[in-house]
Amino acid sequence: MAESVKVLPEEIQGIIEVHEWDMRTREGVQRFKELKAKSLPSVALDGKLVYEALIPMQEDLIAEIRLRHQQKNRDSLNVS
Amino acid sequence: MTTHRKKQRYIYRTQGVCPPEIHFQVDQGYLSEIRFVGGGCPGNAQLVTRLLEGRHLEEVLQLVNGIDCRNGTSCPDQLASAIQAITDGRLSPATSFLLVEDHTPKARMGLIGELAGNPQILKKMVRAMSESGVETVVCLGNLTGESMQNRQTLKSMRKLDIQAIQGQNDWNYAMGTESPPYPPLDQKARDWLIQLPQVLSFLVGPKKCIAFFGDFIQKLPGYSDYEPFALEMNMVCGLTDFMRDETVFPALEAMTPQFHADVVLFSQTRKWGYWHVGGKDFISIGPAADPDGLSWGLLESVHDDARFEVMRIN
Numbered sequence: 001m002a003e004s005v006k007v008l009p010e011e012i013q014g015i016i017e018v019h020e021w022d023m024r025t026r027e028g029v030q031r032f033k034e035l036k037a038k039s040l041p042s043v044a045l046d047g048k049l050v051y052e053a054l055i056p057m058q059e060d061l062i063a064e065i066r067l068r069h070q071q072k073n074r075d076s077l078n079v080s
Numbered sequence: 081m082t083t084h085r086k087k088q089r090y091i092y093r094t095q096g097v098c099p100p101e102i103h104f105q106v107d108q109g110y111l112s113e114i115r116f117v118g119g120g121c122p123g124n125a126q127l128v129t130r131l132l133e134g135r136h137l138e139e140v141l142q143l144v145n146g147i148d149c150r151n152g153t154s155c156p157d158q159l160a161s162a163i164q165a166i167t168d169g170r171l172s173p174a175t176s177f178l179l180v181e182d183h184t185p186k187a188r189m190g191l192i193g194e195l196a197g198n199p200q201i202l203k204k205m206v207r208a209m210s211e212s213g214v215e216t217v218v219c220l221g222n223l224t225g226e227s228m229q230n231r232q233t234l235k236s237m238r239k240l241d242i243q244a245i246q247g248q249n250d251w252n253y254a255m256g257t258e259s260p261p262y263p264p265l266d267q268k269a270r271d272w273l274i275q276l277p278q279v280l281s282f283l284v285g286p287k288k289c290i291a292f293f294g295d296f297i298q299k300l301p302g303y304s305d306y307e308p309f310a311l312e313m314n315m316v317c318g319l320t321d322f323m324r325d326e327t328v329f330p331a332l333e334a335m336t337p338q339f340h341a342d343v344v345l346f347s348q349t350r351k352w353g354y355w356h357v358g359g360k361d362f363i364s365i366g367p368a369a370d371p372d373g374l375s376w377g378l379l380e381s382v383h384d385d386a387r388f389e390v391m392r393i394n
Binding site for chain 2: 022023024025026029030032033037038039040041053
């Protein structure tokens with residue numbers, strides 16, 4: 001799963017921060033449960049589970065990331 | 081044949097490289113069983129491991145010290161740091177769970193759950209198992225309990241030559257951290273409890289089985305997620321909450337190909353249970369005595385498969 005994130009275009013890599021949890025570890029299991037995930041692999045964006053038991057198409061993943069990025073920018077403009 | 085670990089095992093937490101830990105053993109100054117765990121380049125790690133297997137620490141230090149890959153260090157350089165830390169007395173042997181491995185295949189095994197310090201039940205169980213053609217008996221922990229007969233129970237265990245693993249109560253007694261209503265126990269009995277394995281690996285036919293009590297093992301000092309059978313325990317105790325959360329079974333199924341064991345046995349929940357997930361068998365061993373009577377588990381090899389059955393004694 002991390003591979004599909006690593007190959008994202010540079011412009012996308014620049015706006016995201018990637019964390020990978022190892023399911024073999026107690027820490028990874030803890031995070032998996034916090035996200036209320038059920039299957040592997042799972043991808044969460046901004047702490048919300050978005051993909052479960054599938055590796056998304058690159059364009060779908062980019063669209064989801066952009067959507068959240070734009071939403072955040074809009075929110076921060078509204079605040080200022 | 082049963083083997084205890086004799087070499088000194090070390091776990092080194094790395095800095096600046098992909099694998100978070102290096103595991104290795106040292107036997108009279110010679111290095112063996114090096115594993116770079118949790119990340120990195122598996123091929124290169126295997127090469128380093130093979131080339132350094134059986135070499136003396138001083139020789140290894142000369143070979144790997146100062147190799148650079150990233151952040152001014154590398155996996156081999158971190159191994160050099162680990163060796164240096166041993167030499168300087170900054171790294172002590174790992175004190176994680178005690179694993180005992182029995183390599184002799186068995187056809188029929190008898191499994192006893194929580195005895196809670198009841199030698200009479202133990203004797204009844206062993207008699208019933210003997211009548212059922214059981215070759216080996218294993219008790220999965222909590223031999224002791226809130227009983228005045230704990231000492232007598234342990235004496236019977238020794239006399240009957242029953243293999244036992246530590247449960248939470250037994251560990252507390254071994255460490256001297258039990259508290260009322262658990263009655264006192266003499267030092268000799270505590271010393272016997274402390275040497276019991278915490279994880280037992282054995283063969284039923286061709287199937288590799290592991291037995292452990294429960295999640296106190298994950299809290300032992302030095303416990304590493306990358307040790308043999310730690311994955312099985314993390315999945316049972318953590319992910320599935322002792323197989324009670326069936327919604328995460330798809331995730332469990334994704335992890336089982338990495339298991340070392342085919343059959344995983346535990347006894348903390350004090351309930352009988354059997355699950356087959358991802359080609360592996362998971363068995364929860366209930367207490368020896370419950371309101372319905374006495375029960376024990378029969379694990380046998382049938383056509384190279386492991387078959388489990390709960391046996392009742394009336």
